[in-house]
Amino acid sequence: MTDTTPGPGSVALVTGGAGGFGRALTAKLRALGVTVVLADLDSERNRQVAAELGAPFVALDVTDRAANRAVVEQVEAEHGRLDAVFLNAGIAGGSRETLDVDEFLRVVEVDLFGVVYGTEAALPALRRAGGGSIVVTASLAGLSPMATDPGYSVAKGGAVAFVRSMAPRLAGEDITVTAICPGFADTAIIDPIRGEFEKAGFPVLTAEEVADAMVAAWASGEPGAAYIVQPGIGAVPYRFKGVPSARTATGETAVVPEALRPPSMR
Numbered sequence: 401m402t403d404t405t406p407g408p409g410s411v412a413l414v415t416g417g418a419g420g421f422g423r424a425l426t427a428k429l430r431a432l433g434v435t436v437v438l439a440d441l442d443s444e445r446n447r448q449v450a451a452e453l454g455a456p457f458v459a460l461d462v463t464d465r466a467a468n469r470a471v472v473e474q475v476e477a478e479h480g481r482l483d484a485v486f487l488n489a490g491i492a493g494g495s496r497e498t499l500d501v502d503e504f505l506r507v508v509e510v511d512l513f514g515v516v517y518g519t520e521a522a523l524p525a526l527r528r529a530g531g532g533s534i535v536v537t538a539s540l541a542g543l544s545p546m547a548t549d550p551g552y553s554v555a556k557g558g559a560v561a562f563v564r565s566m567a568p569r570l571a572g573e574d575i576t577v578t579a580i581c582p583g584f585a586d587t588a589i590i591d592p593i594r595g596e597f598e599k600a601g602f603p604v605l606t607a608e609e610v611a612d613a614m615v616a617a618w619a620s621g622e623p624g625a626a627y628i629v630q631p632g633i634g635a636v637p638y639r640f641k642g643v644p645s646a647r648t649a650t651g652e653t654a655v656v657p658e659a660l661r662p663p664s665m666r
């Protein structure tokens with residue numbers, strides 16, 4: 401487990417930083433003395449949000465692979481280092497009844513490929529900082545099927561699988577990759593369905609509860625962990641069941657060839 405302490409002198413980048421989780425997270429990190437660069441789609445409103453939080457703003461569409469790299473270079477050039485990246489930008493689909501493949505692809509592009517591009521861009525800078533943390537905002541929908549939004553479930557499930565696959569590769573470099581898997585939380589993304597929760601008396605998380613889990617994941621996250629955040633539960637690591645191993649002809653557990661395992665698992 402990496403134990404880096406977010407505090408004065410450390411620099412964090414938050415994508416989707418002007419949204420509900422991004423704002424709550426930025427405020428918490430700023431209160432700890434962290435320099436936070438807030439990245440989001442370019443708009444007057446998003447620039448204003450950053451200014452109010454005391455965070456420099458950078459315009460970023462996370463689906464633009466080259467732009468992810470340029471933003472990280474800008475952060476290093478202006479602030480000297482990068483210690484933590486919160487890959488948090490995301491959208492949900494809106495077609496609850498039909499399979500809209502164009503929408504499906506768009507959600508996967510933002511919620512999954514945005515994470516992959518963000519990771520690719522951040523890794524060289526985290527290495528130059530001597531280690532660091534990548535915290536991906538996935539979702540409970542990545543662990544449990546979401547029948548009303550399959551594209552979202554695929555993207556978030558992919559993000560969890562990406563985090564779990566990357567973690568052992570980076571373990572030897574002191575770079576911790578974790579996923580946050582919140583249930584429904586009170587941000588703009590649930591605007592179209594908020595009324596249903598209110599009618600049913602269904603509890604939703606506050607953005608602050610999720611932001612607490614994100615800060616904890618930076619400070620003391622277990623590599624590859626996916627932290628469920630649910631109302632009344634707090635943040636708990638999801639216990640993956642694992643899969644049955646292959647058996648040899650003589651019935652023994654087969655071990656994956658050493659060359660196919662990451663260096664940290666050889």
Ligand SMILES: NC(=O)c1ccc[n+]([C@@H]2O[C@H](COP(=O)([O-])OP(=O)(O)OC[C@H]3O[C@@H](n4cnc5c(N)ncnc54)[C@H](O)[C@@H]3O)[C@@H](O)[C@H]2O)c1
Pocket residue numbers: 415416417418419420421422439440441460461462463488489490491492510511537538539540581582583584585586587588589590
């Ligand atoms: N609120 C929930 O119920 C909930 C639950 C689980 C996971 N999440 C995830 O949390 C993350 C943050 O969402 P939120 O709840 O704060 O919602 P939000 O809508 O308030 O914030 C999302 C932010 O992402 C930004 N964004 C969207 N597309 C982008 C792009 N292409 N490039 C850069 N930025 C982009 C938006 O401008 C917005 O600021 C998302 O990944 C979302 O899927 C939300």
